[in-house]
Amino acid sequence: MSAANDIVGNIPEPSLPQWPGSTGRRRVCPGFRTKPGMTETAAPNTTGIRTWPHPRALIPAKAGIHACSRSGSCKPTHTQFEASEMNKTIIAILATAITGTAAVSLIASEDHGEREHEEHENRRGFFSLPTSDDDHAMPNSASYRADPRHALYEAECGSCHMAYPPTLLPAVSWQAMMATLDDHFGENAELDLETRAQIENYLGENDAGSGEGGDYAVRMWRATRGRTAPMRITATDYFLGKHHELSRKMVEDNPKVKSFSRCEACHGRAADGSFAEDEVRIPGYGRWDD
Protein backbone atom coordinates (compact mmCIF):
# COMPACT_ATOMS: atom_id res chain seq x y z
CA MET A 1 0.00 0.00 0.00
CA SER A 2 1.43 3.34 -0.99
CA ALA A 3 1.76 6.33 1.28
CA ALA A 4 -1.04 8.00 -0.61
CA ASN A 5 -3.39 5.25 0.38
CA ASP A 6 -2.45 5.58 4.01
CA ILE A 7 -3.61 9.18 4.09
CA VAL A 8 -7.08 8.47 2.83
CA GLY A 9 -7.29 4.90 4.04
CA ASN A 10 -10.45 2.96 4.51
CA ILE A 11 -12.96 5.19 6.21
CA PRO A 12 -14.88 3.14 8.72
CA GLU A 13 -18.58 3.13 8.14
CA PRO A 14 -20.34 5.14 10.88
CA SER A 15 -23.56 3.92 12.38
CA LEU A 16 -26.80 4.78 10.64
CA PRO A 17 -28.08 8.33 11.12
CA GLN A 18 -29.92 8.76 14.35
CA TRP A 19 -31.47 11.64 16.17
CA PRO A 20 -30.69 12.86 19.72
CA GLY A 21 -32.22 10.60 22.25
CA SER A 22 -30.30 7.71 20.85
CA THR A 23 -26.72 7.40 21.97
CA GLY A 24 -25.47 6.58 18.49
CA ARG A 25 -26.28 10.05 17.18
CA ARG A 26 -24.14 11.71 19.79
CA ARG A 27 -21.25 9.39 19.26
CA VAL A 28 -21.08 9.97 15.52
CA CYS A 29 -21.57 13.70 15.76
CA PRO A 30 -19.86 14.83 18.97
CA GLY A 31 -19.92 18.54 18.08
CA PHE A 32 -23.66 18.49 17.98
CA ARG A 33 -24.85 19.73 21.29
CA THR A 34 -27.44 21.75 23.07
CA LYS A 35 -26.29 25.33 23.31
CA PRO A 36 -26.69 27.51 26.42
CA GLY A 37 -30.23 28.70 26.88
CA MET A 38 -31.73 25.89 24.93
CA THR A 39 -33.86 23.13 26.21
CA GLU A 40 -33.93 19.76 24.68
CA THR A 41 -37.40 18.42 24.96
CA ALA A 42 -37.45 15.68 22.42
CA ALA A 43 -38.46 12.33 23.78
CA PRO A 44 -36.00 9.48 23.36
CA ASN A 45 -36.23 8.21 19.86
CA THR A 46 -35.12 4.75 18.94
CA THR A 47 -36.42 4.70 15.39
CA GLY A 48 -33.48 6.54 13.90
CA ILE A 49 -35.92 8.97 12.28
CA ARG A 50 -35.94 12.52 13.44
CA THR A 51 -39.04 13.64 15.24
CA TRP A 52 -40.96 16.88 15.17
CA PRO A 53 -40.67 19.37 16.67
CA HIS A 54 -36.96 19.76 16.35
CA PRO A 55 -35.66 20.48 19.88
CA ARG A 56 -33.84 23.58 18.70
CA ALA A 57 -36.82 24.84 16.76
CA LEU A 58 -38.62 25.24 20.08
CA ILE A 59 -36.35 28.12 21.05
CA PRO A 60 -37.93 31.32 19.74
CA ALA A 61 -35.15 33.88 19.85
CA LYS A 62 -32.44 31.48 18.83
CA ALA A 63 -34.37 30.76 15.72
CA GLY A 64 -35.05 34.39 14.80
CA ILE A 65 -37.84 32.88 12.82
CA HIS A 66 -41.33 34.11 12.23
CA ALA A 67 -44.17 32.01 13.41
CA CYS A 68 -45.83 30.82 10.25
CA SER A 69 -49.35 29.58 9.89
CA ARG A 70 -50.27 26.80 7.51
CA SER A 71 -51.70 29.37 5.10
CA GLY A 72 -48.23 30.81 4.76
CA SER A 73 -48.55 34.13 6.58
CA CYS A 74 -45.65 34.79 8.90
CA LYS A 75 -45.37 36.92 11.99
CA PRO A 76 -42.34 37.67 14.08
CA THR A 77 -42.11 36.05 17.45
CA HIS A 78 -41.73 38.53 20.29
CA THR A 79 -40.57 37.04 23.52
CA GLN A 80 -38.78 38.06 26.66
CA PHE A 81 -35.95 35.96 25.44
CA GLU A 82 -35.49 38.30 22.50
CA ALA A 83 -35.45 41.35 24.75
CA SER A 84 -32.67 39.92 26.84
CA GLU A 85 -30.82 39.08 23.64
CA MET A 86 -31.00 42.77 22.72
CA ASN A 87 -29.59 43.82 26.08
CA LYS A 88 -26.71 41.45 25.60
CA THR A 89 -26.15 42.89 22.15
CA ILE A 90 -25.86 46.41 23.53
CA ILE A 91 -23.34 45.23 26.11
CA ALA A 92 -21.43 43.40 23.40
CA ILE A 93 -21.34 46.51 21.18
CA LEU A 94 -20.08 48.69 24.04
CA ALA A 95 -17.43 46.15 24.92
CA THR A 96 -16.32 46.00 21.32
CA ALA A 97 -16.13 49.79 21.08
CA ILE A 98 -13.84 49.97 24.09
CA THR A 99 -11.44 47.20 23.26
CA GLY A 100 -11.91 46.68 19.57
CA THR A 101 -9.46 47.37 16.80
CA ALA A 102 -9.67 46.20 13.24
CA ALA A 103 -7.06 43.57 13.92
CA VAL A 104 -8.85 42.28 16.98
CA SER A 105 -12.10 42.09 15.06
CA LEU A 106 -10.37 40.17 12.31
CA ILE A 107 -9.04 37.62 14.73
CA ALA A 108 -12.25 37.53 16.68
CA SER A 109 -14.12 36.54 13.57
CA GLU A 110 -11.89 33.53 13.34
CA ASP A 111 -12.05 32.77 17.01
CA HIS A 112 -13.53 29.35 17.55
CA GLY A 113 -14.39 30.22 21.11
CA GLU A 114 -17.76 30.19 22.71
CA ARG A 115 -17.68 33.93 23.45
CA GLU A 116 -17.63 34.91 19.80
CA HIS A 117 -20.33 32.40 19.17
CA GLU A 118 -22.52 34.02 21.78
CA GLU A 119 -21.93 37.49 20.38
CA HIS A 120 -22.90 36.14 17.03
CA GLU A 121 -26.09 34.71 18.43
CA ASN A 122 -26.85 38.12 19.90
CA ARG A 123 -26.41 39.87 16.60
CA ARG A 124 -28.80 37.50 14.98
CA GLY A 125 -31.35 38.02 17.70
CA PHE A 126 -31.12 41.78 17.26
CA PHE A 127 -31.39 41.83 13.51
CA SER A 128 -33.99 39.17 13.17
CA LEU A 129 -36.80 41.61 12.51
CA PRO A 130 -38.93 40.71 9.52
CA THR A 131 -38.06 42.65 6.38
CA SER A 132 -40.08 41.06 3.67
CA ASP A 133 -43.30 39.22 2.94
CA ASP A 134 -41.28 36.81 0.89
CA ASP A 135 -40.72 33.78 3.04
CA HIS A 136 -37.53 32.93 1.18
CA ALA A 137 -35.78 36.18 1.85
CA MET A 138 -33.04 36.19 4.39
CA PRO A 139 -34.09 38.62 7.11
CA ASN A 140 -30.67 38.17 8.66
CA SER A 141 -27.34 37.26 7.19
CA ALA A 142 -26.80 33.57 6.59
CA SER A 143 -25.20 32.87 9.91
CA TYR A 144 -23.80 29.51 8.90
CA ARG A 145 -21.29 31.48 6.85
CA ALA A 146 -19.88 32.90 10.07
CA ASP A 147 -19.26 29.39 11.38
CA PRO A 148 -15.47 28.93 11.51
CA ARG A 149 -15.88 25.63 9.65
CA HIS A 150 -17.70 27.22 6.72
CA ALA A 151 -14.47 27.96 4.81
CA LEU A 152 -13.47 24.31 5.09
CA TYR A 153 -16.88 23.21 3.87
CA GLU A 154 -16.73 25.61 0.94
CA ALA A 155 -13.22 24.50 -0.01
CA GLU A 156 -13.93 20.78 0.21
CA CYS A 157 -17.48 20.61 -1.09
CA GLY A 158 -17.52 23.68 -3.30
CA SER A 159 -14.85 22.47 -5.73
CA CYS A 160 -17.31 20.48 -7.81
CA HIS A 161 -20.61 22.17 -7.10
CA MET A 162 -22.01 25.11 -5.22
CA ALA A 163 -21.51 24.61 -1.51
CA TYR A 164 -25.19 24.14 -0.79
CA PRO A 165 -26.39 26.02 2.28
CA PRO A 166 -26.51 23.49 5.11
CA THR A 167 -29.95 24.88 5.93
CA LEU A 168 -31.36 23.06 2.91
CA LEU A 169 -31.43 19.61 4.48
CA PRO A 170 -31.99 18.12 7.93
CA ALA A 171 -28.96 16.88 9.84
CA VAL A 172 -29.94 13.27 9.34
CA SER A 173 -29.56 13.77 5.58
CA TRP A 174 -26.19 15.43 5.89
CA GLN A 175 -25.03 12.61 8.07
CA ALA A 176 -26.08 10.01 5.53
CA MET A 177 -24.43 12.10 2.81
CA MET A 178 -21.12 12.23 4.66
CA ALA A 179 -21.22 8.49 5.27
CA THR A 180 -21.44 7.73 1.54
CA LEU A 181 -18.93 10.12 0.00
CA ASP A 182 -17.25 7.28 -1.91
CA ASP A 183 -20.40 7.18 -4.05
CA HIS A 184 -21.60 10.75 -3.98
CA PHE A 185 -24.31 10.82 -6.64
CA GLY A 186 -22.05 8.71 -8.83
CA GLU A 187 -18.84 10.56 -8.02
CA ASN A 188 -16.06 9.75 -5.63
CA ALA A 189 -15.80 12.53 -3.07
CA GLU A 190 -13.88 10.78 -0.30
CA LEU A 191 -12.41 12.87 2.49
CA ASP A 192 -9.97 12.08 5.23
CA LEU A 193 -11.59 11.17 8.52
CA GLU A 194 -10.88 14.39 10.37
CA THR A 195 -12.06 16.71 7.60
CA ARG A 196 -15.14 14.62 7.16
CA ALA A 197 -15.98 14.79 10.85
CA GLN A 198 -15.54 18.57 10.95
CA ILE A 199 -17.78 19.11 7.94
CA GLU A 200 -20.35 16.66 9.23
CA ASN A 201 -20.57 18.57 12.50
CA TYR A 202 -20.79 21.88 10.67
CA LEU A 203 -23.63 20.61 8.50
CA GLY A 204 -25.44 19.04 11.43
CA GLU A 205 -25.29 22.14 13.58
CA ASN A 206 -26.44 24.47 10.79
CA ASP A 207 -29.08 22.22 9.26
CA ALA A 208 -32.62 23.05 8.18
CA GLY A 209 -33.88 22.60 11.72
CA SER A 210 -31.28 24.84 13.29
CA GLY A 211 -33.15 28.05 12.59
CA GLU A 212 -30.04 29.46 10.94
CA GLY A 213 -31.48 29.94 7.51
CA GLY A 214 -34.75 31.78 7.79
CA ASP A 215 -38.18 30.53 6.94
CA TYR A 216 -37.40 28.46 3.89
CA ALA A 217 -35.22 26.27 6.07
CA VAL A 218 -38.01 25.83 8.57
CA ARG A 219 -40.35 24.89 5.77
CA MET A 220 -37.85 22.49 4.30
CA TRP A 221 -37.43 20.99 7.71
CA ARG A 222 -41.18 20.61 8.21
CA ALA A 223 -41.57 19.10 4.76
CA THR A 224 -38.89 16.51 5.38
CA ARG A 225 -39.66 15.68 8.98
CA GLY A 226 -40.34 12.07 9.64
CA ARG A 227 -38.83 11.08 6.29
CA THR A 228 -35.81 8.89 6.17
CA ALA A 229 -32.90 11.14 5.27
CA PRO A 230 -33.76 12.72 1.90
CA MET A 231 -30.54 12.92 -0.08
CA ARG A 232 -31.42 15.02 -3.09
CA ILE A 233 -32.55 18.53 -2.27
CA THR A 234 -34.19 18.69 -5.69
CA ALA A 235 -36.26 15.56 -4.98
CA THR A 236 -37.87 16.81 -1.79
CA ASP A 237 -41.57 17.56 -1.92
CA TYR A 238 -40.82 21.05 -0.75
CA PHE A 239 -38.42 21.74 -3.60
CA LEU A 240 -40.72 20.16 -6.19
CA GLY A 241 -43.65 22.20 -4.92
CA LYS A 242 -41.65 25.37 -5.42
CA HIS A 243 -40.37 24.55 -8.90
CA HIS A 244 -43.15 22.58 -10.58
CA GLU A 245 -44.23 25.49 -12.78
CA LEU A 246 -40.91 25.66 -14.57
CA SER A 247 -40.64 24.12 -18.02
CA ARG A 248 -37.86 21.89 -19.33
CA LYS A 249 -36.82 24.68 -21.68
CA MET A 250 -36.09 26.90 -18.71
CA VAL A 251 -33.98 24.41 -16.81
CA GLU A 252 -32.82 21.06 -18.20
CA ASP A 253 -32.77 22.22 -21.83
CA ASN A 254 -31.43 25.64 -20.97
CA PRO A 255 -27.69 25.50 -21.70
CA LYS A 256 -27.03 28.07 -19.00
CA VAL A 257 -28.89 26.11 -16.35
CA LYS A 258 -28.98 22.40 -17.32
CA SER A 259 -29.97 21.11 -13.92
CA PHE A 260 -32.08 22.04 -10.92
CA SER A 261 -29.02 21.19 -8.86
CA ARG A 262 -27.36 24.38 -10.03
CA CYS A 263 -29.25 26.73 -7.71
CA GLU A 264 -26.88 29.59 -8.45
CA ALA A 265 -27.79 29.62 -12.15
CA CYS A 266 -31.08 31.37 -11.31
CA HIS A 267 -30.79 32.24 -7.62
CA GLY A 268 -27.95 34.75 -7.70
CA ARG A 269 -27.54 34.73 -3.93
CA ALA A 270 -27.99 31.01 -3.42
CA ALA A 271 -24.53 30.62 -1.96
CA ASP A 272 -25.54 33.17 0.67
CA GLY A 273 -28.54 31.05 1.52
CA SER A 274 -30.99 33.45 -0.09
CA PHE A 275 -33.69 32.08 -2.37
CA ALA A 276 -36.01 35.07 -2.46
CA GLU A 277 -38.36 34.94 -5.42
CA ASP A 278 -37.71 38.54 -6.40
CA GLU A 279 -34.03 37.68 -6.84
CA VAL A 280 -34.70 34.91 -9.37
CA ARG A 281 -33.29 35.52 -12.85
CA ILE A 282 -33.62 32.58 -15.22
CA PRO A 283 -30.93 32.88 -17.92
CA GLY A 284 -32.64 33.73 -21.19
CA TYR A 285 -35.96 34.33 -19.45
CA GLY A 286 -35.27 36.97 -16.85
CA ARG A 287 -37.36 37.54 -13.77
CA TRP A 288 -39.70 34.89 -12.48
CA ASP A 289 -43.05 35.87 -11.10
CA ASP A 290 -45.77 33.33 -10.42
Next chain:
Amino acid sequence: MKTFIPFSIGNQPVRTMLLSIALCSLSLAGTAHADALHDLLSDLSIAGAGPFSAADGEALWLRDFSAADGTTRACTSCHTAVLRQPGKHAVTGKTIAPMAPSAEPKRLSDRREMEKWLTRNCKWTLGRECSAQEKGDLLMFMKAQ
Protein backbone atom coordinates in the same frame (compact mmCIF):
# COMPACT_ATOMS: atom_id res chain seq x y z
CA MET B 1 7.19 36.27 42.17
CA LYS B 2 5.17 36.57 39.02
CA THR B 3 5.08 33.56 36.82
CA PHE B 4 4.64 33.95 33.09
CA ILE B 5 1.83 31.79 31.97
CA PRO B 6 1.35 31.79 28.22
CA PHE B 7 -2.16 32.13 26.79
CA SER B 8 -3.62 33.33 30.08
CA ILE B 9 -3.12 37.08 29.99
CA GLY B 10 -6.38 38.24 28.48
CA ASN B 11 -7.64 37.91 24.98
CA GLN B 12 -5.71 40.64 23.21
CA PRO B 13 -2.16 39.27 23.57
CA VAL B 14 -3.39 35.82 22.65
CA ARG B 15 -5.02 37.19 19.53
CA THR B 16 -1.95 39.19 18.60
CA MET B 17 0.08 36.06 19.08
CA LEU B 18 -2.32 34.10 16.92
CA LEU B 19 -2.06 36.75 14.23
CA SER B 20 1.73 36.55 14.30
CA ILE B 21 1.62 32.80 14.10
CA ALA B 22 -0.80 33.01 11.18
CA LEU B 23 1.43 35.49 9.32
CA CYS B 24 4.54 33.39 9.97
CA SER B 25 2.78 30.31 8.66
CA LEU B 26 1.84 32.21 5.51
CA SER B 27 5.40 33.30 4.84
CA LEU B 28 6.68 29.77 5.45
CA ALA B 29 3.99 28.28 3.25
CA GLY B 30 5.83 29.16 0.04
CA THR B 31 8.89 27.09 0.86
CA ALA B 32 6.84 24.25 2.29
CA HIS B 33 4.78 24.00 -0.88
CA ALA B 34 7.77 23.89 -3.18
CA ASP B 35 8.72 20.61 -1.57
CA ALA B 36 5.27 19.06 -1.53
CA LEU B 37 5.52 17.57 -5.02
CA HIS B 38 9.08 16.40 -4.43
CA ASP B 39 8.07 14.74 -1.18
CA LEU B 40 5.12 12.98 -2.73
CA LEU B 41 7.20 11.70 -5.66
CA SER B 42 9.85 10.48 -3.21
CA ASP B 43 7.27 8.58 -1.22
CA LEU B 44 5.84 7.05 -4.39
CA SER B 45 9.38 5.93 -5.27
CA ILE B 46 9.80 4.40 -1.84
CA ALA B 47 6.58 2.50 -2.52
CA GLY B 48 8.44 0.81 -5.37
CA ALA B 49 7.53 2.99 -8.33
CA GLY B 50 9.67 5.03 -10.71
CA PRO B 51 11.35 6.40 -12.59
CA PHE B 52 8.40 8.55 -13.59
CA SER B 53 7.63 9.63 -17.10
CA ALA B 54 5.68 12.68 -18.21
CA ALA B 55 5.01 10.97 -21.56
CA ASP B 56 3.40 7.99 -19.84
CA GLY B 57 1.44 10.42 -17.70
CA GLU B 58 0.16 12.16 -20.83
CA ALA B 59 -0.87 8.84 -22.38
CA LEU B 60 -2.82 7.98 -19.23
CA TRP B 61 -4.33 11.48 -19.16
CA LEU B 62 -5.70 11.01 -22.69
CA ARG B 63 -6.80 7.38 -22.36
CA ASP B 64 -10.50 6.55 -22.36
CA PHE B 65 -11.94 4.20 -19.76
CA SER B 66 -15.31 2.48 -19.87
CA ALA B 67 -17.32 3.00 -16.72
CA ALA B 68 -19.79 0.51 -15.30
CA ASP B 69 -22.66 2.80 -16.30
CA GLY B 70 -21.69 2.54 -19.98
CA THR B 71 -20.16 6.00 -20.24
CA THR B 72 -16.62 6.70 -21.34
CA ARG B 73 -14.46 8.55 -18.86
CA ALA B 74 -11.07 10.19 -19.09
CA CYS B 75 -9.13 12.87 -17.25
CA THR B 76 -10.10 15.07 -20.17
CA SER B 77 -13.82 14.63 -19.35
CA CYS B 78 -13.47 17.44 -16.84
CA HIS B 79 -9.97 18.86 -17.27
CA THR B 80 -9.70 18.92 -21.11
CA ALA B 81 -6.53 17.96 -23.01
CA VAL B 82 -5.09 21.46 -22.69
CA LEU B 83 -4.06 21.77 -19.06
CA ARG B 84 -3.42 25.49 -19.29
CA GLN B 85 -7.10 25.98 -20.03
CA PRO B 86 -9.80 25.86 -17.36
CA GLY B 87 -11.88 22.69 -17.27
CA LYS B 88 -15.51 22.03 -16.58
CA HIS B 89 -17.04 19.45 -14.27
CA ALA B 90 -18.70 16.78 -16.43
CA VAL B 91 -21.81 16.57 -14.25
CA THR B 92 -22.26 19.86 -12.45
CA GLY B 93 -20.78 22.11 -15.13
CA LYS B 94 -18.76 24.02 -12.56
CA THR B 95 -15.60 25.63 -13.91
CA ILE B 96 -12.40 23.94 -12.78
CA ALA B 97 -9.23 26.03 -12.60
CA PRO B 98 -6.43 24.98 -15.00
CA MET B 99 -4.36 21.98 -13.91
CA ALA B 100 -1.06 23.38 -15.21
CA PRO B 101 1.04 24.98 -12.45
CA SER B 102 2.16 27.57 -15.01
CA ALA B 103 -1.43 28.75 -15.33
CA GLU B 104 -2.60 28.06 -11.77
CA PRO B 105 0.30 28.33 -9.29
CA LYS B 106 -1.52 26.55 -6.46
CA ARG B 107 -1.51 23.30 -8.47
CA LEU B 108 0.85 20.60 -7.15
CA SER B 109 1.65 22.78 -4.16
CA ASP B 110 -0.31 20.98 -1.46
CA ARG B 111 0.34 17.35 -0.73
CA ARG B 112 -3.00 16.69 0.87
CA GLU B 113 -4.84 18.13 -2.12
CA MET B 114 -2.73 16.10 -4.57
CA GLU B 115 -3.39 12.84 -2.73
CA LYS B 116 -7.06 13.57 -2.24
CA TRP B 117 -7.74 14.27 -5.89
CA LEU B 118 -5.56 11.46 -7.22
CA THR B 119 -7.53 9.05 -5.07
CA ARG B 120 -10.95 10.43 -5.92
CA ASN B 121 -10.42 10.99 -9.59
CA CYS B 122 -8.59 7.72 -10.32
CA LYS B 123 -11.47 5.87 -8.70
CA TRP B 124 -14.03 7.76 -10.76
CA THR B 125 -12.16 7.73 -14.06
CA LEU B 126 -10.37 4.37 -14.03
CA GLY B 127 -12.76 2.61 -11.69
CA ARG B 128 -9.87 1.81 -9.36
CA GLU B 129 -7.05 3.49 -7.50
CA CYS B 130 -4.07 4.48 -9.60
CA SER B 131 -0.83 2.64 -8.94
CA ALA B 132 2.09 4.54 -7.46
CA GLN B 133 3.69 4.49 -10.91
CA GLU B 134 0.59 5.97 -12.55
CA LYS B 135 0.31 8.67 -9.92
CA GLY B 136 3.95 9.65 -10.38
CA ASP B 137 3.60 9.71 -14.16
CA LEU B 138 0.51 11.90 -13.94
CA LEU B 139 2.24 14.31 -11.55
CA MET B 140 5.26 14.57 -13.86
CA PHE B 141 2.98 15.27 -16.80
CA MET B 142 1.08 17.96 -14.93
CA LYS B 143 4.27 19.53 -13.64
CA ALA B 144 5.58 19.90 -17.20
CA GLN B 145 2.56 21.92 -18.31
